[in-house]
Amino acid sequence: MPSPDPFLRHLHECNQATLPGNRTLFRLAGKKAGWIDPVLAPTLAQSDSIRQTEAGFALDDPGQLEALGNTLANQGLYKPHNELFDVAPDPDSDRAEARIDRGALPLFGFRARGVHMNGLVRRKDGLFLWVGHRAATKRLDPGKLDHLVAGGVSAGLSPDEALRKEAAEEASMPADIVARASHTARLVYTIARPEGLRRDILHCYDLELPETFHPAPADGEVDHFSLMSIHEVFERVRDTNDFKFNVNLVLTDLFLRERLIDPDSTTGQELRRGLDNGLVPEPD
Numbered sequence: 245m246p247s248p249d250p251f252l253r254h255l256h257e258c259n260q261a262t263l264p265g266n267r268t269l270f271r272l273a274g275k276k277a278g279w280i281d282p283v284l285a286p287t288l289a290q291s292d293s294i295r296q297t298e299a300g301f302a303l304d305d306p307g308q309l310e311a312l313g314n315t316l317a318n319q320g321l322y323k324p325h326n327e328l329f330d331v332a333p334d335p336d337s338d339r340a341e342a343r344i345d346r347g348a349l350p351l352f353g354f355r356a357r358g359v360h361m362n363g364l365v366r367r368k369d370g371l372f373l374w375v376g377h378r379a380a381t382k383r384l385d386p387g388k389l390d391h392l393v394a395g396g397v398s399a400g401l402s403p404d405e406a407l408r409k410e411a412a413e414e415a416s417m418p419a420d421i422v423a424r425a426s427h428t429a430r431l432v433y434t435i436a437r438p439e440g441l442r443r444d445i446l447h448c449y450d451l452e453l454p455e456t457f458h459p460a461p462a463d464g465e466v467d468h469f470s471l472m473s474i475h476e477v478f479e480r481v482r483d484t485n486d487f488k489f490n491v492n493l494v495l496t497d498l499f500l501r502e503r504l505i506d507p508d509s510t511t512g513q514e515l516r517r518g519l520d521n522g523l524v525p526e527p528d
Contacts, residue, residue: 249511250482251499252518254492258433259523261441269300270352272309272341275333279353281440283321291315306331306342313344322347322439323383328399329356343399350440356396359407360494361425361449363392363415363459371474371502374459376414376466378488384439388488389480392451392459392469393417403427403447414466415459425451429497433490434524448494478504493519 267279280288280301288294288301293312295302303309309331317324325347330340331354349356363374376390395410397403407425411417429448434441459469480486481495497519499505506512 271302277333309342353441361393425449
């Protein structure tokens with residue numbers, strides 16, 4: 245049943261997937277790496293590079309994954325982003341086994357990394373947050389509210405490097421300002437979305453900004469930015485789905501740290517555990 249608590253509601257909505265469900269295990273270089281969407285199974289069964297096992301599918305040579313992803317895109321099984329992401333079966337390892345187009349990640353159920361940054365302005369009248377308004381042309385979640393900076397970690401980049409890249413592209417922010425950001429959390433969730441299975445790791449940052457700072461959209465992904473009081477942000481997360489689904493998790497983490505939600509309460513402790521560890525158990 246859905247949680248009656250509005251913040252736990254977001255946590256559960258971001259962890260509503262069931263593993264394996266109707267998905268098939270995918271191994272990469274002998275390591276459990278993902279869960280295959282049923283739409284891919286017939287094509288993978290015909291692939292010369294894929295080996296079928298009793299448990300599912302296996303690709304022994306990670307170097308063939310990128311080409312396999314291109315083949316699937318050419319067959320119309322997903323729309324490519326033309327941006328490569330690293331594939332690392334071990335969620336705590338920085339060592340990538342392979343690369344594949346970002347658009348293919350959910351079909352394989354691979355883990356993906358992202359960065360989210362709270363742009364904070366502390367004024368005499370309280371704490372304020374820069375909020376991005378996603379462009380109506382965005383492929384995913386158009387028009388939703390977002391962070392000052394948020395994006396995926398492209399292949400070959402660390403989270404810190406990805407944050408600097410996204411900040412320049414989305415908000416015209418110079419690297420010396422972004423370098424002041426502090427890493428605050430590592431959040432995880434597992435959600436079934438229209439694009440497939442999202443098993444995401446979010447690296448979260450806070451950046452304290454002066455009142456004179458004003459972000460400017462640069463690459464068209466953000467329509468505009470607005471400065472909202474933390475209380476308005478709190479109410480919109482509590483009462484609506486105005487923010488992009490995973491942004492609600494990062495903001496809930498901020499509310500816990502700013503004690504807008506009591507971190508020592510039963511709900512606060514449950515939120516902390518769920519944000520840090522997710523709610524969907526990985527099958528053996």
